[in-house]
Amino acid sequence: MGNLVAQLPALIGVLVGTIGTIVATSLADRARWRRRQGVRWDERRLDAYAEFARALKEVHTIASRLIGGYLDREQELALLTEANFRHTIAWENVLLLGDAPTVTAARAWRDAVWEVERLARDGSATDGLPDLLHRANEARDQFYDAARGGLGVSGGSVAQAALLVDRLYPRHSRPPAQR
Template sequence: MEGIATQLPALLGVLVGTIGTIVATSLADRSRWRRNQTVRWDERRLDAYAEFARALKEAHTIASRLSGGHLDRDAALAELAEADFRHTLAWENVLLLGDAPTVLAARAWRDTVWAVERLARDGQADDERPTLLHRANEARDDFYRAARGGLGVGGGSVAQAELLASRLNRRPDAQTGTPAQR
């Protein structure tokens, strides 16, 4: 019995060490899993945001050029319908994966582009066209700010609305609004 009593501290040390190793390994594995999940969802979120932006920008470009009288109406309306379909599919991924501020910004951009589309489909000249195009560019900037914030992307501002507006005001074709589509 005395032999066990002298070995008891060593056995307790081994037991405590084993339990400590198991706990530390579990915590490290859990932390690594969470990090991997965060990276995985951030990658998917980035893909969803990029796909949405691409599809909505395509619809915006077609609609703004059509409203400016720069495209064949029938062909442009068909292209616009296809772009709207792609945008609708991309919107679902944003809803599924996006954080609340980005979804709100995406919705505002989408609604502004829809207003540009309505103007294009109506086919009537509108004095509000330059203002509407600028609002769409501002909404795009807001979307990118929210998306970059949600994804933790740094690097400063990538806003384009004011730059596009200043280019538009310096060009002789300022009334057409075509530089705002770039």
């Protein structure tokens, strides 16, 4: 019995060491799993954002061509319908995977492009077109800003709206809302 009592501190030390090792390993494994999950979802989120941006930009481009009236209207309307189908699928992925600020920004961009598309489909007067296009470009900038923020992408602004206005309109000929 005395021999067992003498060895009891060593046995307790081994037991505490074993339990400590199990707990530390478990915590490390859990942290590693969470990191992998985070990376996995960030990759999927990036893919969803990129696909949404590509599809919505396609809708915007086709609608702009329709407004310009340079191509076959029926063919362009068919292309616009197909592009909208791709956009709808991409939108669902943004809703599923996106964080709240990015979804909000994506919705604003989508709504601005829908206004451009409405003009294209209706063949309406294009008096407010420069302002609509500028709003769509600003909304795109906000989407990219939110998406980059949500994904932790650094590197400064990638805003294009102001640059596009500078290219399209010299300062003296800009629409009043963009001066």
